[in-house]
C-alpha cells in the first residue's frame with residue numbers, strides 16, 4: 001500500500017506530463033456530460049428572476065437576473081457546441097472550468113449591488129464554488145482541478161477584499177448575518193480542502209483508468225481500449241468523410257526468440273520492438289497490444305498512405321536488431337502486417353479486424369516480413 005508521501009510524489013510526477021490519449025478521451029466524454037448538465041442548470045436559472053418578480057421583487061432586479069441567466073445559458077450553449085465536436089478542442093476543460101468559477105463570482109458581484117453582505121455570505125451562490133471544483137473531476141485532469149480551485153480562492157478572496165474596501169458602514173444584514181474575517185478565512189480553507197480532495201479523487205480515477213486500459217508489459221493501450229475507443233474513432237472518421245486504416249501487426253517467429261533466449265529476454269525483445277515502432281508514430285496514432293505479439297495500429301490515412309507508413313515501420317524494425325545482452329548475438333526482428341480501411345473494406349471495427357487479419361495471414365504465408373493491403377487477383 002502506498003504512503004501519503006508516495007501518493008503526493010506520484011501526483012506531482014503526473015502533473016509534469018500531460019494526460020495520455022486514453023485519459024484525454026475519457027476527459028472529453030466528461031466534458032460533454034458537464035456541458036449538458038450546465039445547459040440544464042442555466043435553463044433553470046432563467047426561472048429564478050421570474051420567481052423573484054412573482055414574490056414581489058423589483059423590475060430592476062428581475063431584468064438584471066434575466067440578463068445574467070440568458071448570458072449563462074448562451075455561454076453554456078457555446079461550451080456544449082464545442083464539447084460536441086468530434087475533434088477535441090484543446091484546453092476546453094480549462095476554459096469551461098474558469099468560466100464556471102467566474103460565473104459564480106459574477107453572480108456574487110451582482111448580488112453586492114443589492115446587498116454587499118449577500119455577496120460574501122450568500123451560502124447558496126457561494127456553494128456553487130465547491131460544485132464547480134467537484135465538476136472538474138469529470139474532466140479527468142488533475143491540472144484542471146487545481147486550476148479551478150486556485151481561481152475560486154483568488155476570485156472569492158478578491159471579491160471579499162473589494163466588498164470590505166468599498167463598504168461605507170458595518171457589513172451586517174438581517175438576512176445574511178455579519179461579514180467577518182475569520183469566516184472568510186475558513187471558507188478559503190474549505191475551498192482548498194475541496195480542491196485537494198477532488199484532485200486526489202481525479203488522480204486515483206486516472207490511475208484506475210490507466211491500469212484497466214493499459215498493458216503492463218509494454219505500457220501500450222490494451223484490448224479494452226480497442227473495444228471501447230476504436231469503434232468511436234471509426235464512427236467519427238465516417239461521419240467526417242475521412243478514411244481511417246487499421247493495421248494488424250504481428251512479430252515474426254517470436255516463439256523462436258522465447259525458445260532460444262528465454263521468456264524474460266522475450267519480454268525485453270517485445271518492449272524493444274514496441275519502442276522502435278512507437279518512435280515512428282504520432283501521438284494521435286494509437287498502437288494497441290491486442291495479443292501476445294500482436295498489435296493494432298489506427299491510422300487516419302487512406303490505405304495507400306497507410307501501406308507506405310507500415311513499410312517504413314517494417315524497415316525500421318528490421319534495421320534495429322534486439323540486443324539480448326552484452327556478448328550475445330543481436331537478434332533480427334521483423335513484422336508482418338495486414339491492412340484494411342474504412343469505408344472501402346468495412347464500416348466497423350469487427351469488419352476491419354477480419355479483413356486485416358485475412359491479409360495478415362496472406363503476409364505470413366507469403367514468407368513474413370511484409371505488409372499486405374489488398375486482396376490478390
Ligand SMILES: Nc1nc2c(ncn2[C@@H]2O[C@H](COP(=O)(O)OP(=O)(O)OP(=O)(O)O)[C@@H](O)[C@H]2O)c(=O)[nH]1
Pocket residue numbers: 217250251252253254255256258262263264265266267270291292293364368
Ligand atoms: N516473452 C513473451 N512471449 C510472449 C508474450 N506473449 C506471447 N508470447 C509468445 O509469443 C509466441 C507467439 O507464437 P506464435 O503465435 O506461434 O507466433 P510466432 O512464433 O511469432 O510465429 P508467426 O506469428 O507465425 O510468425 C509464443 O511463443 C508466446 O509464448 C509475452 O508477453 N512475453
